[in-house]
Structure formats: structure tokens, C-alpha cells
Amino acid sequence: GAVVSQHPSWVICKSGTSVKIECRSLDFQATTMFWYRQFPKQSLMLMATSNEGSKATYEQGVEKDKFLINHASLTLSTLTVTSAHPEDSSFYICSAILAGALGTQYFGPGTRLTVL
């Protein structure tokens, strides 16, 4: 149980376009999901906290108008990278916490974004 999926697993786009990444909890409900970004050979850095039915909370230095997060249901959060540029190329990973529970966070397989 406790599976988190991400779609797409990889995407290549042209500079200036927008890309949407989906994060789904497949067999549980998640009131809270987190979005992380990982550059090559570095650790995961939190971008934002996504709460179902409310606005996301962004970490310092993360542009909320560039990285749009929507958590429309208890099983789906989306991250849209708007007007992507080459420096946005990275590995984006989401995680989810089982609703009503404390403890283990479950991670998606990640989405590799390359902006040309």
C-alpha cells in the first residue's frame, strides 16, 4: 500500500513553455503533499507544501507565480512550471502523508524536466 505516482516521468520542453506535473496518491488520501527539487548530485530541497483545498505554502526563494501548485482533491496535487527556462531543468519529486496520520512520508518516483 501507500503508493504515490507521478506523471510524466520525464519531459523535454522548449524554453518559454509551461509544463504540468501530476502527483497522485493511489491507495490513500493525502491532505498534505510536498514538492521537492533535486539538482544533479545534490540533496532534495523543499519547494512548497500543498494542502488540499487551500493555497500552497512556498519556501523562501521559490517563486509562487512560476511554480503553480494546485491540490484539488485528497489524491491529486499538480505542479505547473510556467514559462520554463533552462535553469528550471531539474528532478522534481513529490511526497504525501497519509491523511489523519503522523509519520512516514511516501515519495513518488520523480519527474525529470529538461528545458531546451
Add this chain to the structure above:
Amino acid sequence: GIQVEQSPPDLILQEGANSTLRCNFSDSVNNLQWFHQNPWGQLINLFYIPSGTKQNGRLSATTVATERYSLLYISSSQTTDSGVYFCAVDPTGNTPLVFGKGTRLSVIA
């Protein structure tokens, strides 16, 4: 915020050898997890271990919460153990995980 330090940063092992990876954290935690990130980037959850000792096959982990550290033991290492091992902590149990910088393990045949 809470700080997480992992050591060593890099480790090269001969196949069959044992190793210990360490994670120090600067404040009390409600959640501590060890992950293995495979070459495709997937984070594999190894242990959820805010305290105590757990074992899973050739892997085991111990967290001494009062002294703010955790250890991951890998015994009889195999080439498939190669990758990056991350320790991550959450002070409250319902907030984002804070990751250490990881230990990059290479197991050679």
C-alpha cells in the same frame, strides 16, 4: 531550522564488506527516515525509525533519539547497494522532511 549531517559523504566498498553510515541531527525529531536513491532517481524508503532499532535483511538501522543520531548498517554489501543513501528528519511528524546531503556508496565487484 533543524540541521542534518551525514557521514561519510562518499564511500567505496569491496563487494561483501560491511559499512556504517551515520546521520546526526540538531534537534529532537518525530520522524526519521532512511532512503536509498537508485540510479533512476527513485527514493526507496528503507526505514521509518524515529527511535530504536530495526532490521530488514542485510540492512539495519538504529536511532538514539536522546543523542540525536541514527546509524544505517549494511552487511555483506552487493553491487546493487550502490547509490545515494539519504537520512531525512521531520521535527513534528506532519511537516516536510529535511534531508541530509547523502552518502554516495559505490560497491565494486
